[in-house]
Amino acid sequence: MPSHRRPKQQHPRYAGVVTATAAAAVALSAQQAGADPLPDPTKKGVQAQVDRLYEEATQATEKYNGAKERADALREEAGLLQDGAARKQARLNELRDRIGVLAAGQYRAGGLDPSLQLFLSSDPAAYLERAAALERAGERQAAALRQLAEQRRTLDRQRAEATAKLRDLGAVQKELAARKGEIQGKLREAQRLLDNLSARERNRIAEERERADRAGARADLGSEKSVTGRAAAAFAAAQSRVGLPYVWGASGPNSFDCSGLTSWAFRQANVSLPRTSQAQAAVGTRLDSLGDLRPGDLIVMRTDLSHIGFYAGNGQILHSPKPGAKVRYESIARSGMPFMWGVRIG
Numbered sequence: 001m002p003s004h005r006r007p008k009q010q011h012p013r014y015a016g017v018v019t020a021t022a023a024a025a026v027a028l029s030a031q032q033a034g035a036d037p038l039p040d041p042t043k044k045g046v047q048a049q050v051d052r053l054y055e056e057a058t059q060a061t062e063k064y065n066g067a068k069e070r071a072d073a074l075r076e077e078a079g080l081l082q083d084g085a086a087r088k089q090a091r092l093n094e095l096r097d098r099i100g101v102l103a104a105g106q107y108r109a110g111g112l113d114p115s116l117q118l119f120l121s122s123d124p125a126a127y128l129e130r131a132a133a134l135e136r137a138g139e140r141q142a143a144a145l146r147q148l149a150e151q152r153r154t155l156d157r158q159r160a161e162a163t164a165k166l167r168d169l170g171a172v173q174k175e176l177a178a179r180k181g182e183i184q185g186k187l188r189e190a191q192r193l194l195d196n197l198s199a200r201e202r203n204r205i206a207e208e209r210e211r212a213d214r215a216g217a218r219a220d221l222g223s224e225k226s227v228t229g230r231a232a233a234a235f236a237a238a239q240s241r242v243g244l245p246y247v248w249g250a251s252g253p254n255s256f257d258c259s260g261l262t263s264w265a266f267r268q269a270n271v272s273l274p275r276t277s278q279a280q281a282a283v284g285t286r287l288d289s290l291g292d293l294r295p296g297d298l299i300v301m302r303t304d305l306s307h308i309g310f311y312a313g314n315g316q317i318l319h320s321p322k323p324g325a326k327v328r329y330e331s332i333a334r335s336g337m338p339f340m341w342g343v344r345i346g
Contacts, residue, residue, distance in 0.1 A: 043201040046193050051336075053190040054322045057183050059306040061248040061257050062276050064179035067172055068249070069275040074169040081162035088155045095148050183248055187323060209324055216328025217242055222314030227296035231345045233269035235296035238262070238310050238318055241327045246320045251275070256320040258307050261327060262298060265310070271345060277308035280343065287342035290315075290332070297344045301337040311342060 194202055226232055238261055244254055251260035259277040266273045273280050281300040287293055293311040301307040301317075309319025312329055320327045321335070332339060 043197060043204060046197055046201075047205060050190045050193055051322075053186045053193075054324070057186040057190075057248065058258065058322055059302075059304060060179055060182045060186065062259060062278065062306045064176065064183060064249055065257070065259060066276045066278070067175045067179055071169060071172045071176060074165050074172060078162050078165035078169060081158055081165060085155055085158045085162060088151060088158065092148065092151050092155060095151065187248075190323070212330075213243070213326045213328055216326070216330050219312060219316050219329035220314055221295065221312050221316060221329075224295055224313040226313070227294050227344065229346065230266070230269040230271050231296045234262075234265040234271065234345070235310050235312075235318075237268035238265040238327075241265075242318070242329070244320075244327050246323055246325050246327070248323065256327060258309060258320050261320045262308055262310065266345065273345075278305045280308055281305045281341070284343040284345040287344060290339060290342070293342045294344075297342045299332070299342050300340045301335070303338065303340065305340060307337055 194205065197205070226235070241252070241256065241261060241264075244256065246257060247255035248257050249260070250256050252264035256264065259275060259280060262277075262280060263273045263275055273283065277300065280298060284298070287297060293299065295311060295313040297311045299309055299311045299317055301309070307319070307321075309317045312318040315332055316329045317332050317335060318327070318329050321330065
């Protein structure tokens with residue numbers, strides 16, 4: 001026979017706690033859904049964060065390379081101006097000494113009134129000859145004085161230019177230090193994330209890198225017709241560097257960043273390229289379609305033009321990709337970087 005007892009009632013205080021707890025849980029769930037996801041502590045999540053940091057580090061490296069190129073140019077220009085100023089100062093001193101000799105001679109010869117010198121002279125003809133020479137000496141002295149004033153103005157202008165170059169150099173050196181700190185900070189953060197993984201997960205990441213480098217040491221480049229001339233020589237030089245490490249700011253011969261590899265390779269072909277990927281993207285003939293590329297053309301990647309390498313044929317890029325990697329061949333489609341355009345050099 002069914003029981004007709006009334007169900008036990010919950011205590012009002014207990015029911016309030018349960019309701020409040022449930023509401024808080026719902027609110028918290030909604031808040032977490034709308035907030036940025038917490039970092040994934042697993043190998044996959046850490047790898048994504050590390051890849052992002054490496055990408056940011058390579059972008060900062062190209063800015064560092066640009067600042068270093070400007071600093072090197074300013075240092076050379078300031079040095080040339082300073083050397084020129086030193087040579088001008090030496091010529092100025094020599095000219096001043098000559099003027100002093102002329103002035104002393106004039107003083108010795110012209111100490112008496114000219115009419116009295118003529119009256120006292122035992123040889124008036126000789127005196128008149130000396131007077132004419134003295135006049136010519138005075139003219140030479142006046143010309144020398146004008147030359148002295150002009151050289152002084154030139155020297156002052158050159159020194160001012162050198163000072164301005166050195167001031168600009170100081171500002172660029174500060175930028176260099178800031179870029180260097182930014183790069184090193186991102187690399188340290190990436191290493192910290194890797195260190196927090198288990199030894200097993202770190203080993204897996206290292207093995208994946210090694211597999212990618214080994215696979216990139218060889219590539220089926222197909223049978224596309226290559227570029228010729230100096231670009232072909234540069235491409236061959238880059239191919240000889242496969243397996244060497246990426247190092248930020250490096251331009252060979254034993255380590256490279258992305259634009260360091262391309263600029264080094266073209267130097268081997270007696271072609272001088274700008275140091276940064278952005279500047280290299282603006283030289284030569286622009287090729288907007290992947291279908292127009294030939295092995296040996298440069299290939300520009302990322303929307304900010306912060307990566308560059310060689311088109312190797314068969315949809316492959318030969319490049320120095322990122323920290324922790326080596327110079328290698330890689331599928332453009334799988335590189336994780338959007339293609340912007342190609343560049344054919346001369």
